[in-house]
Amino acid sequence: MRLLFIADGRSPIARSWIDYFIDRGDEVHLLTTSSISNGQGFASVENVSVAFSASSPARALASVVPDGGMASHAGSGRMRLRSAARHWFGPLTVAGAARRAREVIERTRPDLVHALRIPFEGMVGAGTGTSAPLILSVWGTDFSLHAGASPGMGRLTRRSLRRADALLADCHSDIGRALEWGYPAGKPVLVVPGNGGVRGDIFHRVDTPPPSPRSRIWLESIPKEAPVVINPRGIRSYVRNDTFFRAIPTILAAYPRTVFVCPGMAGEAEAQSRLEQTNVGRAVRLLPRVKPEEMAALFRRADVSVSPSEHDGTPNTLLEAMACGCFPVAGDLVSVREWIEPGGNGLLVDPSSASSLSEAVIRALGEPSLLDRAVDLNARLVQDWAGYPKVMGKAAAFYADSVRRSAGGR
Secondary structure, rough: OOOEEEEEEHHHHHHHHHHHHEEEEEEEOOOOOOOOOOOOOOOOOEEEEOOOOOOHHHHHHHHHOOOOEEEEEEEEOHHHHHHHHHHHHHHHHHOOOOOOOHHHHHHOOEEEEEEOOOOHHHHHOOOOOOOOEEEEOOOOOOOHHHOOOOOHHHHHHHHHHOOEEEEEEHHHHHHHHHHOOOOOOOOOOOOOOOOEEOOOOOOHHHHHOOOOOOHHHHOOOOOOOOOOOEEOOOOOEOHHHHHHHHHHHHHHHOOOOOEEEOOOOOHHHHHHHHHHHOOHHHHEEEEOOOOOHHHHHHHHHHOOEEEEEEEOOOOHHHHHHHHOOOEEEEOOOOOHOOOOOOOOEEEEEEEOOOHHHHHHHHHHHHOHHHEEEEEEEHHHHHHOOOOOHHHHHHHHHHHHHHHHHHHHHH
């Protein structure tokens, strides 16, 4: 097939999905909302700026606003300002981006166009008027966080869903939300993990040597018998890292030797400020962004993985942690309940409550039998429903069906 993806080309999630079709030998074109340095494997790569993705007045505006201390909930004031600017002013950039995308579509003549999230890539795709079938992917916060954030976001979300020929989501609950936001009932849908599933060659339970020198240093710095809790979510406006840091002192009171590992938080002002406020620096490792192989090694060393998120579909890190034998503690969301049975293969918490999170982590660390049972349950669950080759095979068949339906209609 000749495929055109509208996506953030820097996103590991997007690239994991797209690379399957490159490796399969399809002719793959990319319209990226962020510049990329490596276009190897693509038939063409074009840039499109939407919602300040290239030059960001929102970031410039945020840079002159003082933090004013720690925010009372997820994300600093600066992060919330950037999000608000994108929600209110980003929709104004969609029409121009759609004109640019239309030019690319007319030149590449794809069999199928796939936008790998609704804001703002799906909004751009819907505005092109393409005759090729348009597939939209729903990401975890598209409806619960973004769609209702401003009138413009709501209007463009509805237009995108009405225009889409088929829909992909990483949880069943988002299919229901899509129908509420205007996706026509009866049109094709497919529910699969949004990054194409878990790569078993990377995320698995078998312990292997550290994949990089820096990962060896990180792992060797943790005392051998210390319990390890990992927070793999980084800094996101919808992840309650304030809850996570406030829970640490209580967990340390019960298990003083616990080490807390935080990939993607090194150099982040919010993480550093919360660390200083809670005075738990000795027990916390703020790490830079890590590669998938390094994340897998950290998951295998950790006992518990926490995800105190208020908005989500199926977090990729949730499935990856489960595949590596790391016990999941996550925010109690409808989408997460599609994977976690509380007290069976994980625990669910109120993401705004430090006591809820600390009690769950303490329970997990104090019940080895609970962790042991979950390891086998989760390994089977991920293998059966989230293996990368199986998931992407379903996606490829979904593409082919979409192209056939479109050809029949013409």
